[in-house]
Amino acid sequence: MGKATGFIEFNREEAEERNPLSRLKDFKKYSAPFSDEVLQRQGARCMDCATPFCHIGMEIAGTTSGCPIHNLIPEWNDLVYRGRWKEALERLLKTNNFPEFTGSACPAPCEGSCTVAISDPAVAIKNIERTIINKGFENGWIQPRIPARRTGKKVAIIGSGPAGLASADQLNQAGHSVTVYERADRPGGLLMYGIPNMKIEKKEVERRVKLLTQEGIDFITNTEVGKDITASQLREKYDAVILCTGAQKQRDLVMEGRDAEGVHFAMDYLSGVTKSLLDSNFQDKNFIDAAGKDVIVIGGGDTGADCVATALRQNCKSVVQFGKHPKLGVVRTSENMWPAAPNIFTLDYAYEEAEQKFGEDPRQYGIQTKKLVKDEDGRLKELHTVSMEKVKQEDGTFIFKEIPGTEKIWPAQLVFIAIGFEGPEQPVLKHFGLETSNRKVAAVYGDFTTNIEGVFAAGDARRGQSLIVWAINEGREVARKVDEYLMGASILPTVNA
Incomplete structure (x- = not known):
């Protein structure tokens, strides 16, 4: 992958950043984009390492190593090196619903387990990823994907953070009618209000929400479950409910x-x-x-x-x-x-x-x-x-x-x-009558079912405070389980294949 001798010929180059004192005058993103030439050199550094540990997405000593959504990193690094940006975008979107978010705010555990990083600075994976998705939007390659058919099944998702958005995206593409409930006045969860504009500009979140809306997903804001709508109303109206409320109870x-x-x-x-x-x-x-x-x-x-x-x-x-x-x-x-x-x-x-x-x-x-x-x-x-x-x-x-x-x-x-955070806020869990374990929703990873029929849980509400990539992983996986629950079998890919 990349150039056979690229990791020997080229050094890692960091993304350019705006002058620290100048950027203190505003709340705009602090980093500046790489040029295509620099990124192609960085893509060239990706080794033909046979076993790409950047994929592994596992926990070692309690810390995430490698990519939990198993991005095809060597493949799109090679395509970037060859200047085939649109194909790189297609590879990236096979595994990652929202590269603009992970490319901005993920701590990049993939780089920590990059094979080059055994003895040299890692491949600049995160910066390459961010540029691929930005080029996709800038060049009009990303267009609304309208499902060809609808199943007649309806799903409610509580919470519009990365887990909720990922599950909504997947289930919508499977043909189900998806409604996302958010108690804040804007969708996005912590992507909107928890991470500052300097890391994720909110126009990027709004751009993604607009695209999901065009694809058929409904967003209902300023609505809190247990106050503005009840659990019984949701269960009566929808065929399945997914809790992606996050772990927002602050310690x-x-x-x-x-x-x-x-x-x-x-x-x-x-x-x-x-x-x-x-x-x-x-x-x-x-x-x-x-x-x-x-x-x-x-x-x-x-x-x-x-x-x-x-x-x-x-x-x-x-x-x-x-x-x-x-x-x-x-x-x-x-x-x-x-x-x-x-x-x-x-x-x-x-x-x-x-x-x-x-x-x-x-x-x-x-x-x-x-x-x-x-x-x-x-x-x-x-x-x-x-x-x-x-x-x-x-x-x-x-x-x-x-x-x-x-x-x-x-x-x-x-x-x-x-x-830090102690876990999800308890009122909504008690309102649904959900069983908990260590203050989190009791739902096994890979199954995601709760003690209430037709109610599922994923993301930080289930696993506790974690990374954006784990939220996307769980959003994608719970979508597959809900699709199976509704249809008897799922057409959606599994993250862990």
């Missing part, structure tokens, strides 16, 4: 001062900023504003990084991000060898921007928050921490211990909690 801090004014969940902050941007270009002032404030983000993941980037664009006075783990090294450890996803230090777009603006990486490692302190008016004024060390015990497990004498006080008028 909270339990400590002194949590009730201070100025302490918010990260997703409330991010979604409010995006909604105000879309509704009025911030003219409605209906968002949490970090302007002129000392901001602290608690939690070291991607959501926390997005909070950093957003606060920078609002012209915060300072921003710091706390993580409990020690700083990672720049190379893999012996416990993290290929093809496992590389657990190494990287410089995310948000941290690069903070370095440019304030002169240093905003991340602080091995930090434990002890309490939040408010002033006499109940407003947050400072945060108290202690440093932690990660200690390996005799049985191989790790614990965190406080380091005496490392207590510190940080000025803060805004704190964003980004320490």
Whole structure:
């Protein structure tokens, strides 16, 4: 695949990015597209490696390695190298319903398990993928696919994130009549309101929803199951129901001062900023504003990084991000060898921007928050921490211990909690009478059936917080099971063939 000696002749080239200080003036995408020539060189780096581990889509040590939707990566890399972009698009769409989303916001576990990455930087798979789909839209290759026939069966999908959209797309193409219910005012779930515009521009989400609508899918927004429509009404009206509500119950801090004014969940902050941007270009002032404030983000993941980037664009006075783990090294450890996803230090777009603006990486490692302190008016004024060390015990497990004498006080008028999610929100599950396991919907992967006849569950609601590619995987797979349930057999492909 690609050029036989391409991985020897060509180095990995990173996507161009807009100047960090310049892009802080807007909420547009931070990355710039590659030229065709650069991408063809990058496609040429794909080896004829016999067993392409970029396909594997499995978990190693609890982390995803390879592509969970088993994209035909070597095939479309080869086609890009040869300049056959339309054929590359056809290969890509065989496995991935929404390459514009995975090409923008997926952490690219395929690159971590790329065979080239054993000794050199991986093939630039994610950037190639994003360019293929963009060319498809720009050149008019992507047109509405209207099903030739309708089965007469009706399916309701609750939630319009990547799992819900993928299952809707598949079932619609199978000829079923699909209606997607979304409680927000715009479809897209976390693609619309959870991931900032700098990563996924909302015009891309709207473009995809418009295409799905043209293909026959109905979207009903501002509708919450259990309030605006009942489970019994859905089950009576539709032949099958799929819950793709995500895992949006945010994990909270339990400590002194949590009730201070100025302490918010990260997703409330991010979604409010995006909604105000879309509704009025911030003219409605209906968002949490970090302007002129000392901001602290608690939690070291991607959501926390997005909070950093957003606060920078609002012209915060300072921003710091706390993580409990020690700083990672720049190379893999012996416990993290290929093809496992590389657990190494990287410089995310948000941290690069903070370095440019304030002169240093905003991340602080091995930090434990002890309490939040408010002033006499109940407003947050400072945060108290202690440093932690990660200690390996005799049985191989790790614990965190406080380091005496490392207590510190940080000025803060805004704190964003980004320490993960506990699972799906429970009211809708209780409303349906669904059985749960570890707070998630009890439904076995590959089967997706719940304890309620005709009701299925997929995506983060079933598996817990995960990646966009896993959501698409489950959306495609649950669609096949629902098609079988409705028709006795399915014409839809299986992801795991």
